[in-house]
Amino acid sequence: MSTATKVNVHNFSAGPCILPQEVLRKAAESIVEFENTGLSIIEMSHRSKPFEGVMVKAQQLVKELLGAPEGYQVVFLGGGASMGFHMIPQNYLRPGGKSAYVHTGEWAGRAIKEAKLAGETVVVASSEDKNFSYIPKGFEVPADADYFHFTSNNTIFGTQYKAFPKSTVPLICDMSSDIFSRPVNVADFALIYGGAQKNMGPAGATVYLFDPAQLGRTGRKLSPMMDLANHAAKESMYNTPPVYAVYVSMLTMQWMKDQGGVKEMERRNAAKAKLLYDTIDRLPMFKGTTAVEDRSMMNATFVMTDAALEPSFDALWKAAGISGIRGHRSVGGYRASMYNALPIESVQVLVDVMEEFSKKNG
Amino acid sequence: MSTATKVNVHNFSAGPCILPQEVLRKAAESIVEFENTGLSIIEMSHRSKPFEGVMVKAQQLVKELLGAPEGYQVVFLGGGASMGFHMIPQNYLRPGGKSAYVHTGEWAGRAIKEAKLAGETVVVASSEDKNFSYIPKGFEVPADADYFHFTSNNTIFGTQYKAFPKSTVPLICDMSSDIFSRPVNVADFALIYGGAQKNMGPAGATVYLFDPAQLGRTGRKLSPMMDLANHAAKESMYNTPPVYAVYVSMLTMQWMKDQGGVKEMERRNAAKAKLLYDTIDRLPMFKGTTAVEDRSMMNATFVMTDAALEPSFDALWKAAGISGIRGHRSVGGYRASMYNALPIESVQVLVDVMEEFSKKNG
Numbered sequence: 129m130s131t132a133t134k135v136n137v138h139n140f141s142a143g144p145c146i147l148p149q150e151v152l153r154k155a156a157e158s159i160v161e162f163e164n165t166g167l168s169i170i171e172m173s174h175r176s177k178p179f180e181g182v183m184v185k186a187q188q189l190v191k192e193l194l195g196a197p198e199g200y201q202v203v204f205l206g207g208g209a210s211m212g213f214h215m216i217p218q219n220y221l222r223p224g225g226k227s228a229y230v231h232t233g234e235w236a237g238r239a240i241k242e243a244k245l246a247g248e249t250v251v252v253a254s255s256e257d258k259n260f261s262y263i264p265k266g267f268e269v270p271a272d273a274d275y276f277h278f279t280s281n282n283t284i285f286g287t288q289y290k291a292f293p294k295s296t297v298p299l300i301c302d303m304s305s306d307i308f309s310r311p312v313n314v315a316d317f318a319l320i321y322g323g324a325q326k327n328m329g330p331a332g333a334t335v336y337l338f339d340p341a342q343l344g345r346t347g348r349k350l351s352p353m354m355d356l357a358n359h360a361a362k363e364s365m366y367n368t369p370p371v372y373a374v375y376v377s378m379l380t381m382q383w384m385k386d387q388g389g390v391k392e393m394e395r396r397n398a399a400k401a402k403l404l405y406d407t408i409d410r411l412p413m414f415k416g417t418t419a420v421e422d423r424s425m426m427n428a429t430f431v432m433t434d435a436a437l438e439p440s441f442d443a444l445w446k447a448a449g450i451s452g453i454r455g456h457r458s459v460g461g462y463r464a465s466m467y468n469a470l471p472i473e474s475v476q477v478l479v480d481v482m483e484e485f486s487k488k489n490g
Numbered sequence: 491m492s493t494a495t496k497v498n499v500h501n502f503s504a505g506p507c508i509l510p511q512e513v514l515r516k517a518a519e520s521i522v523e524f525e526n527t528g529l530s531i532i533e534m535s536h537r538s539k540p541f542e543g544v545m546v547k548a549q550q551l552v553k554e555l556l557g558a559p560e561g562y563q564v565v566f567l568g569g570g571a572s573m574g575f576h577m578i579p580q581n582y583l584r585p586g587g588k589s590a591y592v593h594t595g596e597w598a599g600r601a602i603k604e605a606k607l608a609g610e611t612v613v614v615a616s617s618e619d620k621n622f623s624y625i626p627k628g629f630e631v632p633a634d635a636d637y638f639h640f641t642s643n644n645t646i647f648g649t650q651y652k653a654f655p656k657s658t659v660p661l662i663c664d665m666s667s668d669i670f671s672r673p674v675n676v677a678d679f680a681l682i683y684g685g686a687q688k689n690m691g692p693a694g695a696t697v698y699l700f701d702p703a704q705l706g707r708t709g710r711k712l713s714p715m716m717d718l719a720n721h722a723a724k725e726s727m728y729n730t731p732p733v734y735a736v737y738v739s740m741l742t743m744q745w746m747k748d749q750g751g752v753k754e755m756e757r758r759n760a761a762k763a764k765l766l767y768d769t770i771d772r773l774p775m776f777k778g779t780t781a782v783e784d785r786s787m788m789n790a791t792f793v794m795t796d797a798a799l800e801p802s803f804d805a806l807w808k809a810a811g812i813s814g815i816r817g818h819r820s821v822g823g824y825r826a827s828m829y830n831a832l833p834i835e836s837v838q839v840l841v842d843v844m845e846e847f848s849k850k851n852g
Contacts, residue, residue: 137528141535144733152521152530159518166499166813168514170692170738173503173814206568206694207715210729214715238714245713325730330532332568332694332732351607352600353569353576367572368687370694371506372734376532451528452535 138474141452142283142427142465143305144325151379151469158375170372174365182375183364189381190337193390194307196314201360203336204377206370209304209323212334213239216300217246218354220275220318222346228252228273228297233260233282234458239302243277252276259459260285262419269295274346275318281306283326284456286429286463287422292316298342306426307335308384309468310394318342319356326426327384327393327468329377332370384468393468394425400466400475401425407479411486413437417459431461437489445481453478500836503814504645504789504827505667506687513741513831520737532734536727544737545726551743552699555752556669558676563722565698566739568732571666571685574696575601578662579608580716582637582680584708590614590635590659595622595644596820601664605639614638621821622647624781631657636708637680643668645688646818648791648825649784654678660704668788669697670746671830672756680704681718688788689746689755689830691739694732746830755830756787762828762837763787769841773848775799779821793823799851807843815840 139146147155162169165178172179187202196202205211216239221227225247229240231254243249250273253264260282269276275298281288283305292301298318307322314320319338325331336356343357352358352366359366364374384393405423408414408430417429432438438461445453455461464478501508509517524531527540534541549564558564567573578601583589587609591602593616605611612635615626622644631638637660643650645667654663660680669684676682681700687693698718705719714720714728721728726736746755767785770776770792779791794800800823807815817823826840 139529139533141529141533141538144533144536144730147530147533152533155532156518156521159514159521166811167501167503168509170517171501171503171506171509171514174506174693176503206570206732207573208568208729210715211569211573214713242713242715245711323730325733330734331536331730332735334568349607351576351604353572353604367570368506368685368693370568370732370735371687372692373694373732449528 136449138448138450138477139452139470140450140464140466140474140478142456142463143467144331145465145467146469147329147376147380148383148469151376151383154379155376169375174368174371179371182378183369186374186378186381187364189378189385190335193381193384194312194314194320194337196337199340200314201338201340203356203359204333204364204369204374205336205359206332206334208331208334209235209302209321210238212302212321212336213242215354215356216275216277216319217243218348218350219343219356220298220300220346221247222274223247223348225274225346226250226270226272228269228276230254230264230267230278230293231256232263232279232287233285235302235304236279236282239277239279255287260287261417263287263289263422269293269297271296273297275300277302281424281426283427283465284458286418286424286427286459288424288426290421306424308381308390308393309397309426311390324373324377327380329380330373332373333377335377396472397425397466397468400470400472401428403472403475403479404428404464404466407482411482413486413490414482417461426465426467428464428466429455429459429461431455440489441485444485445478448477448481450478450481498811500810500812500839501814501832502812502826502828502836502840504818504825505829506693507827507829508831509691509738509742510745510831513738513745516741517738531737536730536733541733544740545731548736548740548743549726551740551747552697555743555746556674556676556682556699558699561702562676563700563702565718565721566695566726566731566736567698567721568694569696570693571597571664571683571696572600574664574683574698575604577716577718578637578639578681579605580710580712581705581718582660582662582708583609584636585609585710587636587708588612588632588634590631590638592616592626592629592640592655593618594625594641594649595647597664597666598641598644601639601641617649622649623779625649625651625784631655631659633658635659637662639664643786643788645789645827646820648780648786648789648821650786650788652783668786670743670752670755671759671788673752686735686739689742691742692735694735695739697739758834759787759828759830762832762834763790765834765837765841766790766826766828769844773844775848775852776844779823788827788829790826790828791817791821791823793817802851803847806847807840810839810843812840812843
C-alpha cells in the first residue's frame, strides 16, 4: 500500500467527513492486523478481550472528553441518529404524555416526525419561516412536557446554538454534527446523542451519553433493541456492535485527547470559522446565508451574489484540490464543513481561492 | 504497513469472523485512499458518486449471488439482525393478526421475544427440550398466520436446516450465519435477512432481500426508520448508511463471485464440514453435540468425552495457531466455525491436532 501518489485533497465534506491522517493510518493497519493478534480488527469476535478493551476505552473517552458527571452511561449502537429519533420517544415519552421540540432544519424535522408518530409533540419554535437560516430564541417549553429536544448544529443550513436552551424538563440534544467540537455541560442534559460520522469517526455507529436516572420512567414495555437501559446494561453488546466504527471512533477520540481535548478543538474551530466568515463578509462577491449570530463553526453556508459566476468559481476551487463544498440542494450555493480534523491550512486554501476569484472577477 | 511478521492464525471465530485475505488487503488500502479519489472510503460523502457506485454494486451482488427473481429489492441497514427481529412484525404483522416462529436457539428466541411484544405469536415448534441440538420437523404452520419465521443456521448450537420448511404464508428467514454458504431458492421467501458479520463482511451492516409485493399489507403507519419499503425507495440512503461495512461486504461478495459463487462456496463448505465431522465421529475422545442430520456446515459443535482432558487439548490447538474454537457458554466444549473464507487447510490443522491428541491420550 503506497500513499506516495495520494492527491492532497482539502476535504470539506459535510459527513461522512475528514478524519485525522494519523487515525486513518492506524485504522488501515488494524484492518490488516490488530495489535499483534494475528487477526484483523474486523475478523475477531466482539467478545474477544482485545475488542472488549476497545469498547471500554471508547466509552471512557466519550465521558472524559465531555467531562460527563459520575454515573452517566455511554452506549454505541448502529442505525444512525435517525434511529435515535425513533428510540427517544420510546425511552422518554409517557403514554399520554407530550414532548417538546425545536424545528431548525432537516434533521430536527425528522426527529419531530418520529415524535409525532409516537405521541403528542409540541413544536415550541421553528425557523422554517426563513428557510431555517436562524436559531429561534425566547421560546417557552411546556413545564409538563416529558422531555425537550433540540439539534445543536444544523449541518445543512449552517446554524448552531451558541448558548443552549435551559429547561426544567429533561433536555435531549442531537449533537451529531458538533459533538466534541466544543465543551458542553453534560449535567444539563438527560441525553446527548449523535451519529459518529462527523467529529467522532466513520459512519455506522451512534453514541448515546445519558443519565440513567432519567430512564425507565415511562411505564412502557420496551423492545430490548429500543431500550437504552438494556443496551447500557449489556455494555453495548446486547447484539453485535458496529465493531469497526466503534474502533475508529475510539482512535479519533484518543487523537482529540492527545491534541488537547475539546477546549483545543474549540479554539481551532473558532479560528477556522473566523478566517472563513471574515472572508465571506469582506468580499462582496460572497454572502453568508444565515443569521450572523447563529453561524455554525462546523458548516459555513454561503452563496455568490452573482450566481452566474458559480461555474468559473467551481473550476477554480476544484483546481486547488478542494472537495465537498457544493451546498445542499435545499440551500444551494456552497457549504464548507470544517470539522475537527480539517486543518486551518485547508481553510486558507479556500480563502485564497475566494480572494483570487474576487480579484479576477471583481 | 508490514504484514511480514503477521502470525498465521487459523481463525474459527463464530462471528465477526474470518474474511478473505484479498478482501482485507483491499479494505485496508481503501482506508488510506479509495480508488485514486485522494480520500479514504470512510471520509467521503455517502452521496458521492464513488460511494453510490459501491452501494449499487453491493445490492446487485446480493441479487446475483443468490439468483433473486426480478423485482426483489435489497436494503442495507445498521443495527444488526436483532433490529430485523424488531422490524419484521412491524412490516409484516397486521394489527390483530398473528405470526408463526420456530424456536431453534438463542437468536430464534430473541426474534420470538420481539414478535411477542408486537402481537400474537405462535411458536409452531421448538427444540428447546434438548438444548436446541436438533431442527424440529413435521410441524404445521397456521394457514392464517401473517408470516412464518425461522432461523436457517443456529450459530451457537451448530444446527442448520438442510431442507427449508414450506409454507403457504409469507416465509421469512434469518440467514445471518449461513447466507451465501449455499444456493437458496429466493422466490420461496418474502424476506431473507442477515447481519453481515459471518459470510458477508464485517459487523455493522444488515442485508434485507425481499419481495416488495409482500410489504405494505398491514395497514400500519410505520416510522420511516422501521419501514423496509421506505429504505428501499431511498436506496438504503434514507439516512447515512454504514458505509464501510457495506463497502467491505461488497468486496467480499465480489470475492465469492470470482471464486465461483455460492455453488462453489457450498462445495468447499461441504468438504470442510465432512473433514471435521468425520474426525469427530472417528475419534472416541470427541463427540458431536447435535443430531447428525441437522449438523451445521458453518458451526461444528463438539465436546470431549472426558472433560478433564480439555486443558491439555486447549494447549495443543493454541500452539498450532488455532483461534476461536471454545464453545459458547450455553453448550460448552468446542465450536469450530467454518465460514466461507476459512481455508480447508485450517480445518486440516485442527483435525491433525485432534488426531495427535487422541494418539497421545487414547
